Amino acid sequence: MVDSIDLGKLEANIVTDTDLETGDEETTTSTLHSAGLSQNLASSASVKPKDVKTENGRLIVDDRESVSTCARVVLEWNISKYEIKLKKRKSLTVLRSIAGRAENGSFNAVMGPSGCGKTSLLQCLALRTRDFEGSLTLNGKALTGAYFAHTGYVHQKELFFPHLTVREHLVFHALNHLSRHKSLEECIARVEAVMEEVDLTKVGDQKIGGGDLYLVAGISGGERKRLNIATELLGNPRILLLDEPTSGLDSVMGELVCLLLKSIAVQAPRRLVLAAIHTPSSRVFTLVSHVTLLTSHGELAYWGPRDKLLLFLEGLGYRCPSYFNPADFILELASAKVIAGQAGAPGGVGGQELASPGNVSGSLLVESTSSGKLVAACKSTLSRDLAPLGVNNRHKEVVGVQGPGASNWAVSFRTNLWRSWLSQRREYVGLAVAVLMNTALGLVFGVLYFQQIPHDNGRNTAGYLFSLLVTLLIASSIAVCMNFPFDFAILMREYYAGVNSPLGYFLGRTLASEPPSLAFMIMGILPYFMVGLAPSAVAFGWYCLLFFIVNFAAQSIGYLASSFSANPVVGLSILPLFITPMILFSGMLYERNSVPPSLRWIQDISVMNYSFALMVLNQVGHIDGPARSFLIDFLQIKDSDFPGFLIALVSLSILYRVAAMGVLWVRVKFFSKVQ
Numbered sequence: 001m002v003d004s005i006d007l008g009k010l011e012a013n014i015v016t017d018t019d020l021e022t023g024d025e026e027t028t029t030s031t032l033h034s035a036g037l038s039q040n041l042a043s044s045a046s047v048k049p050k051d052v053k054t055e056n057g058r059l060i061v062d063d064r065e066s067v068s069t070c071a072r073v074v075l076e077w078n079i080s081k082y083e084i085k086l087k088k089r090k091s092l093t094v095l096r097s098i099a100g101r102a103e104n105g106s107f108n109a110v111m112g113p114s115g116c117g118k119t120s121l122l123q124c125l126a127l128r129t130r131d132f133e134g135s136l137t138l139n140g141k142a143l144t145g146a147y148f149a150h151t152g153y154v155h156q157k158e159l160f161f162p163h164l165t166v167r168e169h170l171v172f173h174a175l176n177h178l179s180r181h182k183s184l185e186e187c188i189a190r191v192e193a194v195m196e197e198v199d200l201t202k203v204g205d206q207k208i209g210g211g212d213l214y215l216v217a218g219i220s221g222g223e224r225k226r227l228n229i230a231t232e233l234l235g236n237p238r239i240l241l242l243d244e245p246t247s248g249l250d251s252v253m254g255e256l257v258c259l260l261l262k263s264i265a266v267q268a269p270r271r272l273v274l275a276a277i278h279t280p281s282s283r284v285f286t287l288v289s290h291v292t293l294l295t296s297h298g299e300l301a302y303w304g305p306r307d308k309l310l311l312f313l314e315g316l317g318y319r320c321p322s323y324f325n326p327a328d329f330i331l332e333l334a335s336a337k338v339i340a341g342q343a344g345a346p347g348g349v350g351g352q353e354l355a356s357p358g359n360v361s362g363s364l365l366v367e368s369t370s371s372g373k374l375v376a377a378c379k380s381t382l383s384r385d386l387a388p389l390g391v392n393n394r395h396k397e398v399v400g401v402q403g404p405g406a407s408n409w410a411v412s413f414r415t416n417l418w419r420s421w422l423s424q425r426r427e428y429v430g431l432a433v434a435v436l437m438n439t440a441l442g443l444v445f446g447v448l449y450f451q452q453i454p455h456d457n458g459r460n461t462a463g464y465l466f467s468l469l470v471t472l473l474i475a476s477s478i479a480v481c482m483n484f485p486f487d488f489a490i491l492m493r494e495y496y497a498g499v500n501s502p503l504g505y506f507l508g509r510t511l512a513s514e515p516p517s518l519a520f521m522i523m524g525i526l527p528y529f530m531v532g533l534a535p536s537a538v539a540f541g542w543y544c545l546l547f548f549i550v551n552f553a554a555q556s557i558g559y560l561a562s563s564f565s566a567n568p569v570v571g572l573s574i575l576p577l578f579i580t581p582m583i584l585f586s587g588m589l590y591e592r593n594s595v596p597p598s599l600r601w602i603q604d605i606s607v608m609n610y611s612f613a614l615m616v617l618n619q620v621g622h623i624d625g626p627a628r629s630f631l632i633d634f635l636q637i638k639d640s641d642f643p644g645f646l647i648a649l650v651s652l653s654i655l656y657r658v659a660a661m662g663v664l665w666v667r668v669k670f671f672s673k674v675q
């Protein structure tokens with residue numbers, strides 16, 4: 001197989017002659033001449049397999065040798081039905097009787113009107129959903145868990161950590177993906193090679209940018225698309241499935257991405273590339289080897305070689321006008337409204353009854369009054385070309401395929417710690433605001449209780465410590481609830497791609513968040529001497545330690561509340577359910593010894609109960625007089641409670657964190673879908 005890429009004169013069209021139907025034996029020659037695409041071709045030139053040669057100023061990519069050594073990869077699918085469960089026990093049938101086949105070396109397009117089910121089909125093929133009936137086979141065999149290792153799935157919406165650079169993002173994925181088999185140096189070399197392949201080397205050290213909360217300046221839209229593809233290429237998959245890799249790009253950028261996909265498909269190692277493409281330009285359309293066309297009702301309108309589609313339509317009396325983009329033409333044909341309702345649609349197809357598709361490799365189903373007959377004709381034509389059509393008994397095999405499996409938790413702990421630390425460190429604004437806010441709050445406490453405590457009868461000491469701890473509990477847990485859920489969608493994708501584990505992620509992410517959360521210490525430390533608390537190094541040391549533990553416990557509660565949903569509103573809404581009882585049973589608002597026995601368990605799990613008592617005991621150990629006896633009596637505590645309360649506080653702070661990790665793990669494993 002020879003692929004030649006012209007780097008010379010710019011010409012105004014792309015000429016592609018690809019027939020992959022005949023498999024490995026056939027020669028595929030793609031000559032990509034592109035006006036205004038010199039940049040792109042230069043970037044394609046950076047795709048340098050080992051056997052690149054030049055001839056008369058042209059790059060000749062000769063992968064004949066690799067073809068003979070390359071195993072053939074054939075993916076076949078027959079999805080008889082894919083339903084999405086809606087509320088009130090309703091369901092929506094998104095796909096019906098979709099069959100097709102693709103093999104390595106080919107660039108396949110899934111096309112159809114918006115909402116026809118392109119994403120759904122890709123999710124089925126990538127096994128991101130199992131809620132479909134039908135069969136999927138790889139080289140004629142039922143899928144196994146290894147399918148995930150062979151397959152890269154590029155989502156439509158890119159999700160990145162915005163503060164990471166392109167290189168850092170890829171290194172994270174390479175380490176998680178490859179470190180079982182490769183050394184650190186080899187992982188880094190693989191990152192460099194892939195960046196070269198998708199032409200991202202020059203932006204390797206730029207921030208990715210983007211983000212959900214606010215926009216961070218970063219690389220361009222096209223570069224983000226290529227980074228999305230590069231992430232999946234790291235593991236060298238044989239099958240690359242892409243959901244609308246050109247969406248949001250202008251036509252030139254879209255063509256650059258599709259040229260890249262074409263080169264990924266045909267160059268060694270030849271890969272199966274299957275992409276949902278919404279509205280390809282005519283040039284992009286000519287790059288495609290096979291087309292799966294869906295109607296707006298999620299039914300198969302055509303499956304077959306791209307270059308036979310227009311001939312086939314002509315045979316049915318639908319001729320694409322010479323000035324018309326063929327992709328637009330077939331999209332209009334596949335759209336029920338245009339066909340059924342509009343006379344004078346391109347090719348003059350309005351409301352016309354259609355003949356049987358006849359003896360062609362590929363079929364057309366057009367919505368019309370005769371659609372029933374056409375569905376049958378379409379199926380019978382396809383069944384000649386596609387072995388699995390109508391075979392539905394392998395559904396159980398698909399459902400039973402083991403998931404991708406999490407990556408090694410110890411590796412993912414280290415890489416998540418590194419990634420989260422880099423992200424946190426670069427959140428300058430967030431850190432600066434946290435420092436300012438805590439300084440301001442510390443000053444408010446300091447000014448309000450300024451030198452009150454040495455002359456206090458105990459009430460102001462209790463008031464200061466209580467309000468400080470309540471503020472810490474609320475502010476620290478809210479801060480977690482506002483940040484933690486945003487990573488969840490990324491974690492789910494990485495988990496399904498086998499490059500992250502919930503345990504490694506949680507431990508790394510939470511540990512990396514500890515240093516920035518120390519900003520809360522300012523709120524406690526700043527007013528200590530202003531308000532006149534015990535001027536003893538031991539008392540101050542315990543005060544700081546207890547404040548740190550309460551901060552840790554408050555974050556644990558924040559993690560627990562926000563681990564129930566990827567929606568931060570849920571975490572923030574249920575947070576009071578955790579915090580309010582803790583405050584009520586702190587000993588300040590409800591007499592400790594008169595708590596009804598049936599509610600005592602709430603007191604036992606209240607962080608405020610122990611932390612407030614410990615803070616008070618720490619102070620009364622260094623003061624005499626009426627304040628001491630007031631506080632001891634008021635809170636109904638004694639000095640000997642200190643060690644037991646300390647153990648309870650530390651245990652609770654760890655317990656809440658472990659519970660948060662458990663909830664996250666269960667959600668990732670059993671309840672969440674990849675989006």
Ligand SMILES: Nc1ncnc2c1ncn2[C@@H]1O[C@H](COP(=O)(O)OP(=O)(O)OP(=O)(O)O)[C@@H](O)[C@H]1O
Pocket residue numbers: 084086092094112113114115116117118119120121278
């Ligand atoms: N979770 C969901 N809940 C309800 N409806 C859904 C859900 N997911 C998909 N659908 C519906 O299923 C149909 C197919 O959706 P899908 O995203 O697969 O289409 P698409 O062809 O990729 O669309 P587009 O080109 O606009 O991205 C649409 O009608 C969509 O509204």
